């Protein structure tokens with residue numbers, strides 16, 4: 001008898017333990033069905049102020065997937081009909097009592113920092129590698145709380161671009177990323193430590209083109225100073241109207257979205273004049289150190305369809321209570337028809353990536369109706385970051401970015417804290433929570449609007465008390 005030839009070596013045989021898929025209940029490899037008690041599609045309902053909810057008390061509802069894509073959403077009998085012969089080989093995940101909804105979207109993250117460390121850690125010669133590793137940690141943290149898409153609005157060394165590509169090619173698991181690379185700012189301006197410093201029109205052209213060359217999706221610039229950079233004044237614009245117009249025009253010419261950090265009214269107005277797509281903060285802080293909402297400017301923002309994140313982090317409602325002078329006007333903007341999205345600046349000091357859901361609750365607390373908060377975190381957020389029709393809703397043709405939560409978020413956003421499944425591009429992500437780093441008890445005073453504004457108002461008071469010197 002001829003001796004048996006051993007099997008030819010395969011790629012797998014070079015591993016001591018052949019790699020297997022992990023504990024995923026939905027692997028993204030083929031057809032799958034996920035069932036639950038109700039589905040929030042991430043879209044508006046027919047009645048004003050409501051969300052589209054699918055439920056079938058008799059048969060239940062579900063989502064049918066084919067690999068990374070959603071093929072059907074609705075009552076189970078319909079899905080079973082549609083699955084037909086594939087029904088036998090479906091992966092099946094039943095989550096009785098749960099709500100299925102689109103994965104959450106953070107439209108304003110800083111991935112290279114942790115939110116609990118100092119904002120610009122000194123890593124010396126290891127800076128690029130350490131910031132990259134921080135960003136890997138950040139995407140794990142974000143995915144573990146149910147965030148399946150993220151817009152990065154500022155990352156040194158373009159670590160967000162590299163990370164986006166590594167996620168897309170399967171090297172790493174994480175939310176779908178939209179990357180901005182470093183923020184464009186003025187020399188010594190807001191976030192200059194992390195940004196690309198420019199002065200004048202030629203510098204601006206060069207910076208926007210360089211960002212394009214390095215693969216960004218969004219060009220972010222600092223239209224005003226900010227609270228976290230000492231001596232950059234949030235109520236003053238940093239760029240002239242002509243400079244902002246050039247940043248936005250050059251960004252659009254290259255096919256990218258533009259985003260501006262803007263606190264003060266002057267900077268907001270110039271960014272709107274320039275044709276900006278996305279505004280971060282919009283706190284309308286004035287030179288007197290108070291939020292002075294400008295309804296006419298809000299109307300222009302609404303009319304232009306600009307997306308706005310008011311950066312309502314978990315701490316903001318308490319901060320407004322202590323110091324009502326600084327009150328980002330999320331409610332007033334929304335009332336005038338502005339498209340508010342859930343961007344929380346996660347990663348900056350005191351804003352951990354995992355605090356995103358607490359930020360959604362804060363957005364409700366400052367006056368945004370709950371249904372609007374859910375839209376702001378799903379379909380509208382997707383549109384704001386250039387992913388309309390790709391993610392942010394549960395509907396046929398969309399990519400399968402889905403979370404399941406234990407109860408009904410329309411009864412209370414706290415439901416979003418109890419995840420039962422996170423599915424990114426059709427494949428389950430098994431939450432891998434990172435251990436929380438301790439918060440800093442004695443934060444950098446320059447990072448606290450209340451302290452910055454108190455110092456500013458004190459200087460105004462002194463000038464007023466001594467007018468004739």
Ligand SMILES: [Zn+2]
Pocket residue numbers: 108110153154280345348
């Ligand atoms: Zn930011």
